[in-house]
Amino acid sequence: MHMLKIDNLHARVEGKEILKGLSLTVNPGEVHAIMGPNGAGKSTLGNVLSGREGYEVTEGTVSFGGQDLLALEPEERAAVGVFLAFQYPVEIPGVNNTYFLRAALNAQRKFRGEDELDSMRFLKLVREKLKIMQISDELLHRAVNEGFSGGEKKRNEIFQMAVLEPKLAILDETDSGLDIDALKQVAEGVNALRSPARSFLVVTHYQRLLDYIEPDFVHVLAGGRIVESGDKNLALKLEAEGYAWLADKHPHLRKADLAGEAA
Amino acid sequence: MNESENMTREVAAPVRDNAEVVEALNRRYEAGFVTDIESTSLPPGLNEDIVRQLSAIKGEPEWMTEWRLAAYRHWLTMPEPDWAKLDIGPIDYQSVSYYSAPKAGPKSLDEVDPKLLETYEKLGVPLHERAKLAGVAVDAVFDSVSVGTTFRKELAEAGVIFCSMSEAIREHGDLVRQYLGSVVPVGDNYFAALNSAVFSDGSFVFIPKGVRCPMELSTYFRINAMNTGQFERTLIVAEDDSHVSYLEGCTAPMRDENQLHAAVVELVALDRAQIKYSTVQNWYPGDENGVGGIYNFVTKRGDCRGVSSKISWTQVETGSAITWKYPSCVLRGDHSVGEFYSVALTHHRQQADTGTKMIHIGKGTKSKIVAKGISAGRSSNSYRGLVKIEKGADGARNYTQCDSLLIGKKCGAHTFPYMEVKNPGAIVEHEATTSKISDDQLFYCLSRGIGEEDAVSMIVDGFCKQVFRELPMEFAVEAKKLLEVSLEGAVG
Numbered sequence: 010m011h012m013l014k015i016d017n018l019h020a021r022v023e024g025k026e027i028l029k030g031l032s033l034t035v036n037p038g039e040v041h042a043i044m045g046p047n048g049a050g051k052s053t054l055g056n057v058l059s060g061r062e063g064y065e066v067t068e069g070t071v072s073f074g075g076q077d078l079l080a081l082e083p084e085e086r087a088a089v090g091v092f093l094a095f096q097y098p099v100e101i102p103g104v105n106n107t108y109f110l111r112a113a114l115n116a117q118r119k120f121r122g123e124d125e126l127d128s129m130r131f132l133k134l135v136r137e138k139l140k141i142m143q144i145s146d147e148l149l150h151r152a153v154n155e156g157f158s159g160g161e162k163k164r165n166e167i168f169q170m171a172v173l174e175p176k177l178a179i180l181d182e183t184d185s186g187l188d189i190d191a192l193k194q195v196a197e198g199v200n201a202l203r204s205p206a207r208s209f210l211v212v213t214h215y216q217r218l219l220d221y222i223e224p225d226f227v228h229v230l231a232g233g234r235i236v237e238s239g240d241k242n243l244a245l246k247l248e249a250e251g252y253a254w255l256a257d258k259h260p261h262l263r264k265a266d267l268a269g270e271a272a
Numbered sequence: 273m274n275e276s277e278n279m280t281r282e283v284a285a286p287v288r289d290n291a292e293v294v295e296a297l298n299r300r301y302e303a304g305f306v307t308d309i310e311s312t313s314l315p316p317g318l319n320e321d322i323v324r325q326l327s328a329i330k331g332e333p334e335w336m337t338e339w340r341l342a343a344y345r346h347w348l349t350m351p352e353p354d355w356a357k358l359d360i361g362p363i364d365y366q367s368v369s370y371y372s373a374p375k376a377g378p379k380s381l382d383e384v385d386p387k388l389l390e391t392y393e394k395l396g397v398p399l400h401e402r403a404k405l406a407g408v409a410v411d412a413v414f415d416s417v418s419v420g421t422t423f424r425k426e427l428a429e430a431g432v433i434f435c436s437m438s439e440a441i442r443e444h445g446d447l448v449r450q451y452l453g454s455v456v457p458v459g460d461n462y463f464a465a466l467n468s469a470v471f472s473d474g475s476f477v478f479i480p481k482g483v484r485c486p487m488e489l490s491t492y493f494r495i496n497a498m499n500t501g502q503f504e505r506t507l508i509v510a511e512d513d514s515h516v517s518y519l520e521g522c523t524a525p526m527r528d529e530n531q532l533h534a535a536v537v538e539l540v541a542l543d544r545a546q547i548k549y550s551t552v553q554n555w556y557p558g559d560e561n562g563v564g565g566i567y568n569f570v571t572k573r574g575d576c577r578g579v580s581s582k583i584s585w586t587q588v589e590t591g592s593a594i595t596w597k598y599p600s601c602v603l604r605g606d607h608s609v610g611e612f613y614s615v616a617l618t619h620h621r622q623q624a625d626t627g628t629k630m631i632h633i634g635k636g637t638k639s640k641i642v643a644k645g646i647s648a649g650r651s652s653n654s655y656r657g658l659v660k661i662e663k664g665a666d667g668a669r670n671y672t673q674c675d676s677l678l679i680g681k682k683c684g685a686h687t688f689p690y691m692e693v694k695n696p697g698a699i700v701e702h703e704a705t706t707s708k709i710s711d712d713q714l715f716y717c718l719s720r721g722i723g724e725e726d727a728v729s730m731i732v733d734g735f736c737k738q739v740f741r742e743l744p745m746e747f748a749v750e751a752k753k754l755l756e757v758s759l760e761g762a763v764g
């Protein structure tokens with residue numbers, strides 16, 4: 010059975026159609042990399058899947074483990090196992106990072122009819138997960154993302170993912186802004202979380218990340234659709250040649266769709 | 273000598289039994305009282321006779337009666353203020369009854385409005401407290417007398433006086449007379465003058481030299497605290513080298529049919545004394561359309577009279593239809609310190625105009641102001657602060673931080689910082705921010721599984737952290753819950 014099945018998805022933001030018939034199927038345990046020029050709609054896809062307000066689905070379906078994902082509220086999508094690691098993680102001043110994470114985990118558990126974790130059990134879990142994604146004690150106790158460096162924010166996202174144990178993780182440019190060592194650590198964290206029951210959508214601009222997180226499939230998102238799919242060699246080709254060559258293959262794509270910042 | 277003066281004499285001796293007094297009075301003023309088995313009230317209206325009768329019912333000494341009358345006469349000469357950024361309908365002072373003895377409340381929880389109980393439950397108020405707050409006769413529920421007694425014994429051993437203002441006037445007349453009105457003079461402002469004339473009750477605290485009060489003093493534990501009425505009067509005196517932390521108010525919505533709440537709080541800190549005064553105010557705010565609710569006009573002032581003394585105000589204001597309140601510090605003693613930490617939340621059609629005044633008179637005086645305003649619905653939330661540095665206040669310093677958080681598009685936040693600096697060496701710093709709960713923050717929380725209302729209260733709680741940190745632990749927890757309840761329905 011598939012984990013995620015997106016069929017002919019159309020979505021608009023502020024009245025403008027961004028996704029124009031996107032289809033994609035992800036099976037349990039698979040890692041799919043999604044690449045594509047700036048403004049192609051990669052983050053939009055993540056936002057639509059997570060149920061962000063203002064992202065209006067006009068056509069198409071999304072099934073998550075057989076369930077109609079689009080019918081769920083954003084917090085319910087989180088509870089059934091969808092996790093979005095933000096391209097730009099958000100700061101919440103004054104809210105303790107660990108407190109936030111515990112509130113999130115318990116809200117999800119409550120929704121699923123599981124018992125809530127008291128602080129002792131939660132702390133134990135945190136300690137365990139720190140082995141997967143190391144972040145400092147100091148960051149654990151600071152306000153959510155407040156004053157974190159770009160790299161620290163991204164690590165914090167992966168740490169949250171480790172604790173929340175989603176079924177489907179969407180990583181939106183988690184590699185951007187990371188130095189080489191941090192990139193390796195983040196990739197190791199992700200790899201440690203790979204399992205036959207967990208799938209990943211990895212949005213990236215750089216094939217370098219895929220050296221560390223080896224994808225099962227690589228897709229190109231352009232003009233609001235998946236226009237090309239392949240294995241990891243596709244990423245190497247994109248790295249070498251850019252996106253322009255896709256224009257010959259897909260005459261319906263406008264030049265602007267491939268040049269970044271679609272008009 | 274007219275009849276009522278005569279009357280006052282006759283009952284001037286400390287008389288505790290109201291019924292007895294009332295009976296005596298009733299014989300002469302047949303029409304003057306509405307007396308039934310359960311309650312005693314003065315008829316609506318305000319004049320000198322009413323002031324005398326009030327004083328008589330309370331068995332006050334003559335100096336007190338005269339003090340009230342002087343305040344009343346002064347009040348008559350004062351125009352009603354209208355400068356605050358508030359939209360106030362006319363208040364008819366002649367339609368208010370200025371004394372209403374405790375009414376018998378509901379006899380059991382079954383008789384209490386279920387909606388009210390539901391709110392208490394949400395606030396996590398323990399069951400016996402819920403009953404007390406709902407006005408159920410307390411002794412029927414738990415033994416408040418014994419709680420009160422152990423409490424009193426411990427305080428008495430430390431030499432601390434903590435009692436109702438009525439009792440203090442009778443039992444500690446000299447102390448009260450020495451300090452009452454010494455911080456907020458009778459004619460200070462319209463509502464202070466009114467309060468001075470007709471205050472019904474309140475708290476009196478006296479901490480003798482060198483004593484660190486052995487516990488947090490809270491109106492929760494003061495017997496009859498729930499019935500202090502709409503014109504409360506509180507006086508706290510901390511002698512040299514003493515410490516006290518006082519918690520005021522009720523963390524759950526009190527039912528109150530009265531419209532006007534005009535309290536006066538005076539604090540006096542002598543040499544090196546420290547007073548910390550925390551308030552959680554949650555009077556009835558009126559409904560979504562602004563119908564009903566309390567007009568909360570409170571004068572709170574602390575006098576750092578002694579050298580190196582310190583007065584710290586912390587307030588969380590979520591209730592009342594209209595709030596008009598500026599807890600202030602007069603930094604008279606050299607090197608004295610004043611602090612003001614405030615969270616004011618308005619929702620629906622509430623209006624709040626609140627802030628502080630820091631008056632630097634002594635050398636090396638310091639003040640710090642952290643004010644957080646949260647507005648939701650169609651409410652209006654104003655910060656109004658004055659920092660005044662007098663000529664002789666060499667080396668005075670002030671730091672002010674005002675942050676406003678807006679929820680929704682129809683509310684308003686305003687900041688009015690006034691500064692009067694007469695000493696060129698003083699350092700006055702001011703920072704102000706206005707922000708909205710951003711869609712980004714909200715979605716971040718939602719995407720982690722946190723529901724919308726919880727997300728909003730979490731963000732708001734974070735915004736208030738700096739102030740909540742100043743509250744005693746249990747109070748902080750309740751303040752947080754209170755914000756949650758007050759913000760219900762603010763988004764979505």
Ligand SMILES: Nc1ncnc2c1ncn2[C@@H]1O[C@H](COP(=O)(O)OP(=O)(O)OP(=O)(O)O)[C@@H](O)[C@H]1O
Pocket residue numbers: 022023027045046047048049050051052053054063096270271
């Ligand atoms: N909230 C929004 N309001 C207006 N336009 C938006 C909004 N979100 C996305 N868009 C527009 O939709 C298009 C796709 O944006 P999106 O962020 O999904 O691109 P992307 O593929 O993630 O790009 P990048 O690689 O630069 O991150 C862009 O033209 C963008 O301006």
Ligand SMILES: [Mg+2]
Pocket residue numbers: 051052053096181
């Ligand atoms: Mg993007």
